[in-house]
Amino acid sequence: MSMVLKSSLVSVDWLYTHLNDNNLILLDCTISKVTANKSHSVIKNKQCIKGAVFFDIKNVFSDISAEFPNTVLPPNVFEKKAQNLGVNKDSCIICYDDLGMYSSPRVWWNFKLMGFDNIAVLDGGLPKWKENNYPIEKPRKHQLKKGNFIARYHPKKVKFTSDVIEAIHNDNIIIADARSKGRFYGSATEPRKGVKSGHIPNSVSLPYSEIQKDGLLLSKEELKSIFNQIILKKEELIFSCGTGITASVLALAAEIAGLKNYAVYDGSWTEWGSTNNLPIAL
Incomplete structure (x- = not known):
């Protein structure tokens, strides 16, 4: 079996x-x-x-x-x-x-x-x-x-730049960024050439390193508490990072916390920060 x-x-x-x-x-x-x-x-x-x-x-x-x-x-x-x-x-x-x-x-x-x-x-x-x-x-x-x-x-599990542009103005969606706070707020230089500093407007910082302790993912209850603080009354989560790698750590954490309505922004900040005419917040 x-x-x-x-x-x-x-x-x-x-x-x-x-x-x-x-x-x-x-x-x-x-x-x-x-x-x-x-x-x-x-x-x-x-x-x-x-x-x-x-x-x-x-x-x-x-x-x-x-x-x-x-x-x-x-x-x-x-x-x-x-x-x-x-x-x-x-x-x-x-x-x-x-x-x-x-x-x-x-x-x-x-x-x-x-x-x-x-x-x-x-x-x-x-x-x-x-x-x-x-x-x-x-x-x-x-x-x-x-x-x-x-x-x-399952197309609902992945988002693209056009989806994120719409999500910025949707009160039912929260975008969470897994990069370091330095990269999120633009105080640290982006590691990839030609990628601007900052973050997607109306997104929140949730570094993937902060949902782990001693190399292990935080407990289900701890993860629930963290997500409850950022979700509030939002119905959907979109996770972003540099290129979609650590955004997937947040996706795993959301799954463990019992959340189902989440997706990963595939291009993430590398796409957003190197594309002309997209809004950037610091």
Whole structure:
């Protein structure tokens, strides 16, 4: 019988117990932070959880022909690439990354966007796994049997610039920005060339680092409290960041808090801040 997940977040202890389950697929979703020192990439001296398959966000699972980084793939293309990773309709997918919880929620959100729900993020990622002395290995090439994954696209989970322009003037929608407060208020320079400083008008600052503690996501009750403070009577949430990576951390937190009416702005601030004639607040 295939394992069905009860939550979008699992602990390292849970994963260790289920590591050899038949329908489990473990995805290493690591990318380097855009603000990281390029000479100190997370890829250096790379290790991974035993049995993990690399999920290449940048070069395989993003539209590399698009103008902005990390642009989502069309559903039919995502479907084929997921099948090539051995993903089946009855797979149980666990995502993690080397930084604890940075890029893995983006992969969780990608699959949710494609209508796949039996997926979770590893709370604390590789650092928490290693803390417990659980098995690791050097990356290796896997012989993967093609899966039968089917994409069932959920367009309400993603927003584009035209949607955000409308949302600015909609009292029922709140836009939350996962970047640092320095970048949000324009006191810190944007890491990408040609991208202006500031934030989307009428958006609120909710840095993804503030919904984590000691590398773990805050509890459901703590997350509920944070979202209750920013939502007020709003009916819908749109999450933004630099390129849609850490906006997905907020999306995961919203899911854990029990919220359902949320979406990720795919182009995020890189698109907004480099597009002419769009309003910017400081």
